[in-house]
Amino acid sequence: MADRTQFGLSAIDSVPLHEKVYLELVRALMSGQFTPGQKLTSRRLAKELGTSDMPVRSAFMRLQALRALSPMPNGSVEVPVISAERFSQLTAVRTILEGSATELATKRINGNNLRAIRRHSSELTLAAREGDIDDYLRKNYAFKFSIYRHCGNEQMIFLIETVWMQVGPFLRNLAMGFEDDLASILDIDYHEEVVAAIEAQDAARARAAIVRDIEEGAAHILRQARFPGAGR
Amino acid sequence: MADRTQFGLSAIDSVPLHEKVYLELVRALMSGQFTPGQKLTSRRLAKELGTSDMPVRSAFMRLQALRALSPMPNGSVEVPVISAERFSQLTAVRTILEGSATELATKRINGNNLRAIRRHSSELTLAAREGDIDDYLRKNYAFKFSIYRHCGNEQMIFLIETVWMQVGPFLRNLAMGFEDDLASILDIDYHEEVVAAIEAQDAARARAAIVRDIEEGAAHILRQARFPGAGR
DNA sequence: GGTCAAGATTTGTGATCGCGATATTGCAAA
């Protein structure tokens, strides 16, 4: 479905190349298409994308500022290797930010919002039962941000997104630890409890449920993950 | 004190130009040398700095990713114009993040750390009494981060820094509202109370003091600031 | 088989150029 004006002309695409490259890299990173530690060079990537290396360099700069890519001493970038310590720190920050956002959102959510959240919640449950990891992660993202979006603080949402940019690519590689048993993740998944708390307008309970969801998920990951420098 | 090798040669400076431009822009932004709403163009800035526009473009990309510069529809960037709403949101995020960081830090600070914090605190008091706004803001930054640095969570510090990058340039222009009466800011400055709470190892009290410091400072600013779109 | 140095390749970095779009200026008409 190409964009067409009323005269049948295709709409001029004014989105800069570097922006497209950036979005493409975010997508690739968040869906775990790169291996942690993988080195990315602007020239090679440019060749793969069929552009010059300039737009790629721009995208690298942005991603590196957000810590979604790690700068190497020689100026190259690599997909971040997350250590157990960094993962714990990011989890701690997540509980603080996402807990607060949930608490704020609970007080502002109305019927219409709630209906959308419930839909995301049931889709999330479904995805877990069906065992599709990619779909599960995508639905998990959609569900949580359908709540955070209503916290009334755009700055907070931005910060949460930057944290997810750092954890996201990592989660993908770890969720694979569940293999065919993705449904078992529902045992430590409190998203139904979150919805119930929001319905009851109980902000403190909603915060507690989100925090618990984040923490138990992280603990489960820490249990079965192999982190660099922690033996093999 | 230039870097000299043992042969008296000046050390080759291998810091990339785009990094220097970035640091220079951060410094200029944080010290309020740009007016909110001011448009920055890579070409003009490059000419002023005596470089090509490439390093400037890189620096723009990074600052824009961190929201320290706002992208314009045509791709230019401008120094962010902060609205009353955005300022309130950023303040709310600050209380959450910096409150948590202070609470965590209180539990980890030992005698040596405390001595440095006390020094920063007294320097801050001194700067307020002397009435030098720039010095006050610098000391305020140094004092607060001398605490946050010990929170044991590098990711949290990074997020706090990005928030400061957004509020910093704005604070400068508003602190000028105090004019010759900077010493009066001490009336709503709870940094001595923060130090006392840390000394007493009372994490909850330290958090409350920092939050109060942030909130009352922000309230004072909101009272006398002229925000865009709020009449004149 | 392992080591190391020379050569070849790749890479980051920054300058420059060209294109199309945007913004600014200058001037004439109302």
Added chain:
DNA sequence: TTTGCAATATCGCGATCACAAATCTTGACC
């Protein structure tokens, strides 16, 4: 003086080139 518009200057963007440093390859030698 204000309005309309064309000439001009400036700008974002992306491609390409040059150069030095880093990295990889290769092959001779111990």
